[in-house]
Amino acid sequence: MTPTLLLVEDDARLRNDLDQHFQKRGFSVTACPCGTQGLAAIRAGHFDLVLLDIMLPGMDGLSLLEALRDIEDTPVMLMSALGAEQDRIIGFTRGADDYLPKPFSLAELDARANALLRRMARTHTPKSVREDGRVQFDDELQDVIHAGQRAGLTGSEYRLLITLREHAGEALSKPLLYQNVLHRIYTRLDRGLDVHVCNLRRKLTAIGVQHLQIQAVRGQGYILIESDQS
Amino acid sequence: MRRHPLLWKLALLQISFCLLLTWIIWTWGLSAERSTYFLDQADQLYLARYAQQAEDVWHNEGSVGVERFRQQLSRDENTWVAVIGPHLESLGTTPLTALEASHLTFMRMLHWPMSRRLQDELPFVSIEFPDAPQQGRLVMQLPERLLPGGLTPWTHVLSHGVVPTLLAALLGLLIYRNLVVPLNRLRDRADSLRADDLDSEGPGVPLMGRRDELGELAGAFEHMANRLRQSLNQQRLLLRTLSHELRTPLARLRIAHDSQLPPEQLRERLDREIGDMQRLLEDTLDLAWLDTERPQLPTEPVLMLSIWEALCEDACFESGWPAQRLIGLVDIDCLLQVHLDSVAQALENLLRNAIRFSPPQGKITLTGWREDEHWHLCLQDEGPGVAERDLERIFVPYQRLDNSTEGFGLGLAIARRAVELQGGRLWASNGSPGLIMHMTLPAAAAG
Numbered sequence: 001m002t003p004t005l006l007l008v009e010d011d012a013r014l015r016n017d018l019d020q021h022f023q024k025r026g027f028s029v030t031a032c033p034c035g036t037q038g039l040a041a042i043r044a045g046h047f048d049l050v051l052l053d054i055m056l057p058g059m060d061g062l063s064l065l066e067a068l069r070d071i072e073d074t075p076v077m078l079m080s081a082l083g084a085e086q087d088r089i090i091g092f093t094r095g096a097d098d099y100l101p102k103p104f105s106l107a108e109l110d111a112r113a114n115a116l117l118r119r120m121a122r123t124h125t126p127k128s129v130r131e132d133g134r135v136q137f138d139d140e141l142q143d144v145i146h147a148g149q150r151a152g153l154t155g156s157e158y159r160l161l162i163t164l165r166e167h168a169g170e171a172l173s174k175p176l177l178y179q180n181v182l183h184r185i186y187t188r189l190d191r192g193l194d195v196h197v198c199n200l201r202r203k204l205t206a207i208g209v210q211h212l213q214i215q216a217v218r219g220q221g222y223i224l225i226e227s228d229q230s
Numbered sequence: 231m232r233r234h235p236l237l238w239k240l241a242l243l244q245i246s247f248c249l250l251l252t253w254i255i256w257t258w259g260l261s262a263e264r265s266t267y268f269l270d271q272a273d274q275l276y277l278a279r280y281a282q283q284a285e286d287v288w289h290n291e292g293s294v295g296v297e298r299f300r301q302q303l304s305r306d307e308n309t310w311v312a313v314i315g316p317h318l319e320s321l322g323t324t325p326l327t328a329l330e331a332s333h334l335t336f337m338r339m340l341h342w343p344m345s346r347r348l349q350d351e352l353p354f355v356s357i358e359f360p361d362a363p364q365q366g367r368l369v370m371q372l373p374e375r376l377l378p379g380g381l382t383p384w385t386h387v388l389s390h391g392v393v394p395t396l397l398a399a400l401l402g403l404l405i406y407r408n409l410v411v412p413l414n415r416l417r418d419r420a421d422s423l424r425a426d427d428l429d430s431e432g433p434g435v436p437l438m439g440r441r442d443e444l445g446e447l448a449g450a451f452e453h454m455a456n457r458l459r460q461s462l463n464q465q466r467l468l469l470r471t472l473s474h475e476l477r478t479p480l481a482r483l484r485i486a487h488d489s490q491l492p493p494e495q496l497r498e499r500l501d502r503e504i505g506d507m508q509r510l511l512e513d514t515l516d517l518a519w520l521d522t523e524r525p526q527l528p529t530e531p532v533l534m535l536s537i538w539e540a541l542c543e544d545a546c547f548e549s550g551w552p553a554q555r556l557i558g559l560v561d562i563d564c565l566l567q568v569h570l571d572s573v574a575q576a577l578e579n580l581l582r583n584a585i586r587f588s589p590p591q592g593k594i595t596l597t598g599w600r601e602d603e604h605w606h607l608c609l610q611d612e613g614p615g616v617a618e619r620d621l622e623r624i625f626v627p628y629q630r631l632d633n634s635t636e637g638f639g640l641g642l643a644i645a646r647r648a649v650e651l652q653g654g655r656l657w658a659s660n661g662s663p664g665l666i667m668h669m670t671l672p673a674a675a676a677g
Binding site: 103188192198201216218 | 536539540575
């Protein structure tokens, strides 16, 4: 099935380039130069992903986002040249699923778009079974137990471990992990996830868990390697 | 509580003025007025001469002579006259009537003040015989023409109008000197600021020595002028740096575009130049944001060790260093109450610098200890260090030292702003060898 994409961007050159890029990747793209047309397009049909510029002539991206949220739950990625003042941006981006500051690379855009599409796909798949011969996962207490010892994880750390383990051996991008684990949008200077990973590693080591190794993958995110050693 | 030194100063001035005015009117005004009620010297002599004549007549001609003298004088001066003995009896031939005797109950001496105050009657003057005062005296009602005029209207105007006016003017002058002259100096300073004369240390400065509200105002004003000066300097520097740092990569791009580079190489060049420009822009915006917005960042308890490990992971990726060359000697008891992203950004900038200036196989060490409510962290490299005089200059935005070829001189400025926003401090010192970056950050409450 061809994924559908709505692109709302007022800069004609950028709009054409993005349009062509996503068409090459096999998307069916609807490109609009302004918010009003974007809203009309949303009312006319369903989209799998919306790419939305914040500063638009006429109806701006945030008003469009608000209108869109009244209609359906399509994942929305905001794009903006407003600047790197991340904390203010986060205030603006309530209701958005990701935020991409301009300038961005196509690789970054693709990674984030994939993360969003995959997240939407996964909300429908059942959770995998959390069993491990050596480590007990306690969903109730949000903690893991190894050799009778509790790691004392926080909610975020537990979610991080579960998410990584569900995709063991597969690198998960930072935007995706921020979405699923910390329930917020990833911005350039955010170090929250990195610190959680370091805390998690230390707590696992402290209770003697050695077969679960969380590694950083340059430019991609984190991966959990499950080895056989005990 | 706020002190109000100027209020007290003004109150004191006003109170002294009021007291002074009251005192002057009471003492000087009254005495001036009273002094005008005395007979002048010539009139006193003139009247004394009558007493001499009366005495002569009494001695030479007795009662009859006195009676004649009395009537003569009474006619001449057109007033009541009596010549009386030591027992207040008339020395003339006519005894005193009861009414006349009553005139003797309140007689004034010549040198007493004369006024018409009592019952609108001219005063009765008693003049003793000059040669034998015990034998008698001349008593006469003061002739109208000799009565002292009292205060003239002009003297009244002087004592009750002109003098208080002068005093009030003096008070006004004092208040003016105290309030308006300093304000004028401040205005001159503001005018010189308006004329873009930001660099001169203006006349506002001595005013700061005052320990009252005006001194505070001058202080606030100087602070504002300093901020203005700083931001203007920074703006000039920013403009110069941006035009240089953006033009250079643009020039390189333009040349790369014009030369016949193979596509692969061209793409690589493009990527590098864009990366540089993007970094400059992001750093500039970060600094401007920290500097102008002074955001209130939410803090949380953060383990320093975790930040360090996360940063080392990235740093090793970037620089190709093995993890063993980055030594973190802080323990898990180093728990800070900070805004994670800012502190991570600050430490990352310090770490990047340390890596850039490290010799081959050099090591970088992070140590830390608790100092009261703060953690004192030190990041030491084994590089060449920085000349003592430049230890502060490296934190100034867009300032690059001579031996620095990369970067825009923003990393340390951003780091310092970020640390200061948390209530911490960041400074540099030279170790042996290398540079030590000191950072104090608030510790999280235990527990």
